[in-house]
Amino acid sequence: MASRDVVVYKTPLSRIWNIFTVVFIAFYLLWTLLPLMIMFFSSFKDLLAAFQLPPVGAFSKIGLFFDFTPTTKHYYNLFVNLGFTTYFFNSIVAAGGSAIISVVLGSMCAYALSRYDFRGKPDLFFWIISTRMAPVVAVLVPLYAIFRGADLIGTKAGLILAFTTFNLPFAIWILKGFFDNVPYAIEEASMVDGSTRFQAFRAILPLVAPGIGAFVILCILFAWNDFLFSSIIGSGGAKTLPPATVELVQPQNIQWGSIMAAGVVTTLPMMFLGLLIRRYLVTGLTMGAVRE
Amino acid sequence: MASVTITNVWKYYGKTVAVKDLNITCNDGEFVSVLGPSGCGKSSTLRMLAGLEHISAGDIHFGDTRVNDLEPKDRDIAMVFENYALYPHKTVYENMANPLRLRNESEETIKKRIAFAAEMLEIEHLLQRKPMELSGGQKQRTAIGRAIVREPKLFLFDEPIAHLDAKLRARMRGELKIMQRRLGTTMIYVTHDQLEAMSMADRIAVMNNGVLQQFGTPQEIYNHPVNEWVAGFVGEPPMNFIDCDLIEEGGSFYAVHSAFKVAVPSDQAVKLRGALKSSGVRMGIRPDQLAISLGQDGAAKGSIKITEPLGGDTLVDVDLKGANHVLVKTDADFRGQMNDPCSLNFDTSRWHFFSKETGVAYF
Numbered sequence: 001m002a003s004r005d006v007v008v009y010k011t012p013l014s015r016i017w018n019i020f021t022v023v024f025i026a027f028y029l030l031w032t033l034l035p036l037m038i039m040f041f042s043s044f045k046d047l048l049a050a051f052q053l054p055p056v057g058a059f060s061k062i063g064l065f066f067d068f069t070p071t072t073k074h075y076y077n078l079f080v081n082l083g084f085t086t087y088f089f090n091s092i093v094a095a096g097g098s099a100i101i102s103v104v105l106g107s108m109c110a111y112a113l114s115r116y117d118f119r120g121k122p123d124l125f126f127w128i129i130s131t132r133m134a135p136v137v138a139v140l141v142p143l144y145a146i147f148r149g150a151d152l153i154g155t156k157a158g159l160i161l162a163f164t165t166f167n168l169p170f171a172i173w174i175l176k177g178f179f180d181n182v183p184y185a186i187e188e189a190s191m192v193d194g195s196t197r198f199q200a201f202r203a204i205l206p207l208v209a210p211g212i213g214a215f216v217i218l219c220i221l222f223a224w225n226d227f228l229f230s231s232i233i234g235s236g237g238a239k240t241l242p243p244a245t246v247e248l249v250q251p252q253n254i255q256w257g258s259i260m261a262a263g264v265v266t267t268l269p270m271m272f273l274g275l276l277i278r279r280y281l282v283t284g285l286t287m288g289a290v291r292e
Numbered sequence: 293m294a295s296v297t298i299t300n301v302w303k304y305y306g307k308t309v310a311v312k313d314l315n316i317t318c319n320d321g322e323f324v325s326v327l328g329p330s331g332c333g334k335s336s337t338l339r340m341l342a343g344l345e346h347i348s349a350g351d352i353h354f355g356d357t358r359v360n361d362l363e364p365k366d367r368d369i370a371m372v373f374e375n376y377a378l379y380p381h382k383t384v385y386e387n388m389a390n391p392l393r394l395r396n397e398s399e400e401t402i403k404k405r406i407a408f409a410a411e412m413l414e415i416e417h418l419l420q421r422k423p424m425e426l427s428g429g430q431k432q433r434t435a436i437g438r439a440i441v442r443e444p445k446l447f448l449f450d451e452p453i454a455h456l457d458a459k460l461r462a463r464m465r466g467e468l469k470i471m472q473r474r475l476g477t478t479m480i481y482v483t484h485d486q487l488e489a490m491s492m493a494d495r496i497a498v499m500n501n502g503v504l505q506q507f508g509t510p511q512e513i514y515n516h517p518v519n520e521w522v523a524g525f526v527g528e529p530p531m532n533f534i535d536c537d538l539i540e541e542g543g544s545f546y547a548v549h550s551a552f553k554v555a556v557p558s559d560q561a562v563k564l565r566g567a568l569k570s571s572g573v574r575m576g577i578r579p580d581q582l583a584i585s586l587g588q589d590g591a592a593k594g595s596i597k598i599t600e601p602l603g604g605d606t607l608v609d610v611d612l613k614g615a616n617h618v619l620v621k622t623d624a625d626f627r628g629q630m631n632d633p634c635s636l637n638f639d640t641s642r643w644h645f646f647s648k649e650t651g652v653a654y655f
């Protein structure tokens with residue numbers, strides 16, 4: 001049986017390649033992490049300290065960045081005065097809710113599309129994907145009209161529904177690919193063992209866990225970062241973090257400190273989520289189940 | 293436990309016909325083997341029995357119950373799949389526990405049954421491993437284990453030991469047979485290996501191209517194949533076929549070939565009368581039903597093409613005069629060399645005659 005160890009052969013070329021890789025990764029990390037670091041530190045500085053910058057090119061004065069007395073006043077301001085507790089909660093409910101609904105409906109739908117043959121199946125599948133082809137702005141106006149008619153504007157339910165309309169086709173599309181790769185034999189074995197079709201479906205869910213994990217992340221990310229739906233359909237009662245952050249940019253007073261703090265509050269949960277779910281993203285779970 | 297009756301069953305995949313008008317009756321507690329070459333519809337038949345494949349036409353009964361419209365879980369069967377079909381995320385133990393869990397057995401019963409099956413299959417030390425960490429043979433034994441932890445009405449085995457090494461396969465043949473006898477559960481066992489079918493089954497259903505050729509005991513299949521195809525498929529090394537003419541001389545029948553003229557025993561002659569008018573027959577004789585000698589006093593003369601000593605006995609490929617070559621199984625101490633002249637004697641009581649046109653056996 002194939003083991004998971006990768007066989008490595010050393011050649012002069014691979015050495016050069018290794019060095020190149022390390023250099024590339026170093027630059028890439030700098031490029032990615034620096035803005036995040038600046039955001040993180042600035043959120044703990046008061047305004048004066050935040051704008052203390054060393055002259056261009058003076059690398060010896062780089063310590064200036066770290067020379068400040070930390071303050072949590074921006075966070076305090078954010079959560080106590082600006083109502084970010086509610087927005088944070090709204091973001092979690094909207095992103096989580098739409099992810100759960102999409103993954104439940106999406107996996108069942110993807111399973112059906114993967115396993116059953118019926119007339120018009122390719123057309124149905126294409127129709128499902130095609131709903132994702134139009135840009136969000138194009139559907140926003142009719143969607144707004146429909147949602148207002150149904151009294152869903154400014155409600156969390158409305159926002160969840162809006163995200164789900166966009167996430168569900170995506171879920172079906174991603175998960176169908178994963179189900180297609182699960183051999184029929186495993187669920188057949190399960191049915192012979194004595195399970196119903198639905199139990200057999202549940203029995204193979206662990207095999208598509210990488211797909212579900214990947215999809216949940218993408219789905220939450222989409223909803224969490226979304227600005228358009230949240231500001232239009234969620235406006236008022238169901239405001240989420242991104243529109244709330246934008247409101248901190250006022251014409252006469254850009255609240256940099258709070259904006260940085262809001263940035264941290266928005267970014268951190270997604271980073272933790274990524275770490276948490278990372279192991280589901282490792283594929284290869286089906287290896288060795290079926291004779292190749 | 294139940295008998296199984298397959299009545300006029302057909303299986304279509306779109307336009308391909310996988311099984312044609314199949315009729316098999318399998319008694320309660322019987323071990324029936326479905327034997328045939330690759331692609332002949334064995335798995336399709338088994339999957340219809342399991343309820344995994346729609347039955348295109350015909351009926352299947354378990355006992356008196358028609359099962360056509362029953363779901364697999366309601367048929368009370370246990371199946372071993374051609375490709376193992378283990379749950380990759382579960383350990384061997386959990387794989388075997390699954391059918392019991394689904395039937396709400398107590399944890400204690402589960403433990404006991406698995407211990408019993410694991411001991412028999414010699415996989416006790418593997419119970420905590422995942423399928424990925426098993427060799428092919430170990431996977432196959434786990435799959436068998438999952439089937440035998442229950443006591444179902446019917447076992448369905450699809451080439452369960454095809455991927456074990458020869459030694460383990462020989463042992464598993466014996467053990468599966470013993471297990472089936474002991475449990476007394478009806479077994480339908482699909483294989484393409486005629487040795488497996490011959491050595492294990494009470495009765496064998498030989499299939500080719502979706503059509504049932506013959507259904508009978510191993511002895512019937514071996515000694516009285518109904519047609520040339522079955523005769524050639526069953527038996528190792530395979531039966532020799534020699535085209536010859538049938539003539540009547542002075543009240544006796546003779547099989548005539550450019551290399552020999554042999555009298556047909558009178559009890560056979562009665563059944564061969566119809567063949568006289570046809571333009572020749574095809575004679576079939578197994579390699580161990582031929583006797584070879586280096587002298588020229590045998591019925592058919594030829595020369596040795598090659599000898600293959602196998603240890604216990606020797607296979608000799610003989611060129612008969614008239615461009616036929618014939619395989620003979622003889623003793624290990626046979627001393628013939630390449631190109632040596634030799635002669636053959638036929639065990640005429642056990643040879644076969646088939647129609648040249650239809651391949652059907654005359655007796």
Ligand SMILES: Nc1ncnc2c1ncn2[C@@H]1O[C@H](COP(=O)(O)OP(=O)(O)OP(=O)(O)O)[C@@H](O)[C@H]1O
Nearest residue numbers: 305308309310329330331332333334335336337484
């Ligand atoms: N799902 C399917 N769709 C279309 N044709 C199929 C399908 N399954 C099997 N067939 C065809 O039906 C015929 C019988 O297949 P089956 O799997 O029953 O053969 P088998 O006797 O089990 O062969 P093997 O010994 O190779 O397993 C074959 O010609 C095969 O190509």
Ligand SMILES: [Mg+2]
Nearest residue numbers: 334335336374
């Ligand atoms: Mg098969």
